[in-house]
Amino acid sequence: MPVRNRLAEMQPEIAGWRRHLHEHPELLFDTVRTGAFVAARLTDFGCDEVVTGLARTGVVGVIRGRHPGGRTVGLRADMDALPIAEATGVVHASKTPGVMHACGHDGHTAMLLGAAKYLAETRNFAGTVVVIFQPAEEGGGGGKVMVDEGMMERFGIDEIYGMHNWPGLPTGQFAIRPGAFFAAADQFRIEVRGKGGHAAKPHETIDTTVVACHIVLALQTIASRNVDPTEQIVVSVTTFETDSRAHNVIPNLAKLGGTVRTLDPEVRDLAERRMREIAEATAQAFGATAELTYSRGYPVMVNSEVETGHAIAAAEKVSGGCAPAPLVMGGEDFAFMLNERPGAYILVGNGDTAMVHHPKYDFNDDAIPAGCSWWVEIAESRLAPAAS
Template sequence: MPVKNRFAELHDDITGWRRDIHQNPEILFETHRTSALVAEKLREFGCDEVVEGIGRTGVVGVIKGITIGSGKVIGLRADMDALPIHEQTGLDYASKTDGAMHACGHDGHTAMLLGAAKYLSETRNFDGTAVVIFQPAEEGGGGGKEMCDDGMMERWGIQEVYGMHNWPGMPVGSFAIRSGAFFAATDTFDIALEGLGGHAAKPSETIDTTVMASHLVLALQTIASRNADPIDQIVVSVTSFETSSKAYNVIPQGVHIKGTVRTMSIKMRILAEERIMAICKGTAATFGGSAEVTYQHGYPVMVNHPEQTEFAADVARSVSGSCAEAALVMGGEDFAYLLEERPGAYILVGNGDTAMVHHPKYNFDDSAIPAGCSWWSEIIEQRMSSAR
C-alpha cells in the first residue's frame, strides 16, 4: 500500500493548514490559537467526539470505525508548540511573532495528523476507535505527561499509541525507527559555587571561584570519559558559566554553572547524578569553597516497544518501500511519557536536506505530508483491519 491518493488531493489544503500554523507559532502551553484551529477542523471533519483542555491546552478527537466490535482503541499523537527562536528563513509565510518560530516542525506534525483525521473520518475503514491527540508543550514543558496525568489514556481506553517526528538529513518521505531506547533522558543541573571575593591584584587573599569553576568544568567531563562504561551512551555538557562580577579587577564571590545530562538508561542516569554531586562538592572543598547543586530530572528515556516497533516499521515499508534502522538520538522527547503509559512506537519521517531542527533557518518540507499522513492512516487501518 503506497502513499494514499487521497493525500495527493488534500495536499494543498494540508499545506495551507501547516503554513497558517507556522505563521502563528505559540510556545509551551500557550497554544490557544492552534488548539482552537485543531478543534474546529476536527469538528468540521465529523469526528465523533472533540474535547479541548486536556493537559491544559491539548485537544483529543475520537473517530469510530465502520465497526467497533474489535474493542481496539489506538492513539495517534502530534505536538503543536513552537520554540523561542527568532526565525531567519525569509519565507513568505514566516512567523509573525518575534522570538517564536516552528523550528522543530511541530506545525508539520499537527497538519499531517489533521490530514489523517480527515481521511479516517471520511472512510472509517477500520474496526475499532482511533484517538487523535494534539499535544502542547513538548519543547520542555512536559505536555505529554500533563495529558496523561489528566486521565487521557483511561478516559478513552487507549491501548496503544504511535507518534512521528520529521528528520532533516533523511530523504523526504523515507522512514527510520529503532526498538528499545531511542531518545535520551534529559536532565539539568545548576551549580552555585561560593568562595571569597576580593581584589584581582591580591588573589592570595581570596578563594578564587573562577579557578574553582574552571577545574570543575573539566572534572565534569570525566563522568563520560572515566566513570561510564564506554559502551553506554552519556553526555554531560556545561552550557552556562556566569560570575557574580563583570569587573576586570575583581575576583568574584560566586560562580553559577548550568548544564544538561543526556543518558539512555536508568543506570547511567543515576551514575551521572551521583558523580556530579560528588565532583562538585569535592572540587569546591579542594579550593576551600562550597558548592550547592540542584539536579533536575527532565524527560525520561523514550523506549519503543518491540512488537509495536516491528508493526510501525512494516507500515512504513508499505508506504515508502523501506524503513531504515534509526540511530540513537541524544535529544529528548516527551512522547516518552505516553510510552510509559501504553505500548507503542515513535518513528522518524525524512525532511530532506534542510537545516537541522532548532535552527532559525529550519523549515518543514511540505512534500513529506503525503507519506506522514499515509503512515498514520495505515497504522489505524492495518492494526484494526475491518477484514479481520
Template sequence: MPVRNRLAEMQPEIAAWRRDFHAHPEILYDTHRTAGLVAERLRGFGCDEVVEGIGRTGVVGVIRGRPGARTIGLRADMDALPIHEATGAAHASTVAGKMHACGHDGHTAMLLGAAQYLAETRNFDGTVVVIFQPAEEGGNGAKAMLDDGLVERFGIDEIYAIHNRPGLPVGQFAIRPGPQLAAADEFAIEVVGKGGHAAEPNLAVDPLVIACQIVVALQTIVSRNADPVAQTVVSVTSVETSSHAFNVISERVAMRGTVRTHSPEMRALAERRIGEIAAATAQALGGRAETTYTHGVPVTINTPENTGFAIAAAEAVAGGCHESPLVMGGEDFSFMLEARPGAFIYVGNGDSAGLHHPAYDFNDETIPAGASWFVEMAERRLRL
C-alpha cells in the same frame, strides 16, 4: 499499499493548514489559536468526540470505526520555539522571536489530514484517538496530558507519533527498537567562595577557579566512570560569576549544564557523580558547592513489538524503512511511551536546514507520506 491517493489529493489543502500554523507560531502551553483551529477542524470532519483543555491546551479527537474493543492513540505536537525566523518564506512567522523551527506545524497538519481521512472512511475496527499536544519544547506537555488522564479517559491501548528528520529523503522513514532518543536532564551548581580584590587573591577563595576545576573534573564521568559502550553526555553550558568587574574576585559562581543518557543506570550514575565531584572539588580548594539536578524527559523507548508494527506501516507506504541511529536529543513523547506501548518514527524532510535552526522549514512534499503512515497504523492495528 503506497501513499493514499485521497491524501495525495488533499496535500495542497493540508499544506495550507501547515503554512497558516507556521505563520502564527505559539510557544509552550500558549497554543490557544492553534488548538482552537485544530478543534474546529476535527468537529468539521465529524469526529465523534472533540475534547479541549487536556493538559491545559491539548486537544483530543475520537473517531470510532466498526465495533471493536481496542483503541490506538496518534499524537502530534503543536508548539513552536523562541527563535527569530530567517527562512524568507512567504509563510514566515508573523510573530517576532517565535517560529516553527522543529516542524510541529507539519506534524499537526499531517495528523489533521489523517483524522479527516479516518473520519470519512472509518475502515477499522475499534477507536482512533488523535492527540494534539502543547509544550513539547521544554514544557513536558505530554506529561501534562497524561496527568489529566489522557490514556485512562480515552482507553488508549497503544500510542504512536511521527517526527520529521532533515537529511532523510522526503517520504522515507526511519526507526529503531528500544532506546531511540535520550533522557535529557539539567543540573545547576552553585560554587561559593570568598570574594575579594583581584590584587589580593591570597585573601580570597576564588570560586571561578573552583568552577573551572569542576568543569574539567566532570569530564571524567564519561571518560572514567561510565560504561564505555553506553552513550552518555555531560556538558557544562554556562558559567556566570556574581560580579562582572575586572578587578573583583566574585563570591559566587553559577554553573549550568545538561546530561543525556540512554539508560536508567547511566542517568543515576551521572546524577550521583556530578554532586560528588562538585562538592569534593570545592571542598579541596577551600569553598563549597551545591548541586541541583532536575530530571527532564526520560529515554524514548520504542516497544520492540510495536516498532515492528510501525515498520510494517512504513514499508506499506514507502516501500521500506531505514534503521535510525541513536540520538542524544530528547523528546517528551517518552512519557507517553512509559504509559503505553508504542513507537516513535521519523519521516524524511529532505535536504533542509537542521531542526531548531532559523533557516529550517518543514517540507510540504512529505505530507502525503506522513499522513498515510498515520492512517496505515490505525487501519493495521485495528483490524479484526
C-alpha cells in the same frame, strides 16, 4: 499503492494548514490559537468527539470505525514552537517576533489533521482512533500532564504512536529503532561559593572562577572515566556566570548550568551521584563550597518491540522501506506516553534542510503525503476488521 491517492490530493490543503500554523507559532502551554484551529478542523471533519482543555490547551479527537471492535489506537502530534527568531525568509514566516516553528511541530500537527480528515471520511477500521494534539513538548512536559490527567484511561487507549520529521533523511522515507531511542534529558545547576576580593590580590581570595573552571573540566571525566564506554552519556555545561561584572573583582559566587543526557537508568543515577561528588570535592580542595541542584526531565523514550514491528510494516507499505534509526541524545516527552502504553515513535524524512532548532529550519511540505499515509496505515492495520 505507497502513498494514498486521496492524501496526495489533499496535500495542498494540508500544506495550507501547516503554513498558517507556521505563521502563528505559540510556546509551551500557550497554544490557544493553535488548539482552537485544530479543534475547529476536527469538528468540521465530523469527529465523534472533540475534547479541548487537556493539559490546558491540548485537543483530542475521537473517530469511531464503521466496523465493530473494542480496541483503541492513539496517534499523537505536538503543537508548540520554540523561542527562536526565524531567519528562513519564506513567505509564511512567523509573524510573532522571537518565536518560530523551528522543530516542525506545525508539520506534525498538519499531517495528523490530514490523517484525521481521511479517517473520518473512510472509517475503514474496527474500533476507535484517538488523535492527540499535545502542547508543551519543548521543555514543558505536556505529554506528562496529559498522562497525569488520565488521558489514557479516559479514552481507553490501548497502544499509541508518534512521529517526528528528520532533516537529512530523504523526504518521505522512514527510520526507527526498537528499545531505547531518545535520551533522558536532565538539567543541573551548580553554585560555587568562595571569597571574593580585589583581582590584584588573588592570594586573599578563594577564587570561584578558578574553582568553577576545574569543576567544568572534571565533569567531563564522568563520560570518559566513570561510564562504561559502550554506554551513551552526554554531560554539557552550557552556562557560566558570576556575581561580578567588573574586570578587577574576583567574584564571591559562580554558577554553572547545563544538561545530562543518558539512555540507561543506572547510568542516569551514576551521573547524578558523580556530579555531586565531583563538584563538592573539587570545591573543597580549593577551600570553596559547591551545591548541585539536579532536576530530572524527560525519561528515556523506549519503543516497544512488537509495536515497532507494526510501525516498520506500515512504513514499508507507504515508502517501500524503513531504515534503522540512530540513537538520539535529544529528549522527547512522548516518552511519558510510551511509559503508560505500548507503542512506537518513527522518523519521517524532511530531506536536505536545516536541522531542527535552527533559525533557518522549515518543515518540508513534500513530506506530507507520506507522513499522513503512515498515520492512516498504522491506524487501519492495527484496527483491521476481523475476517468474515
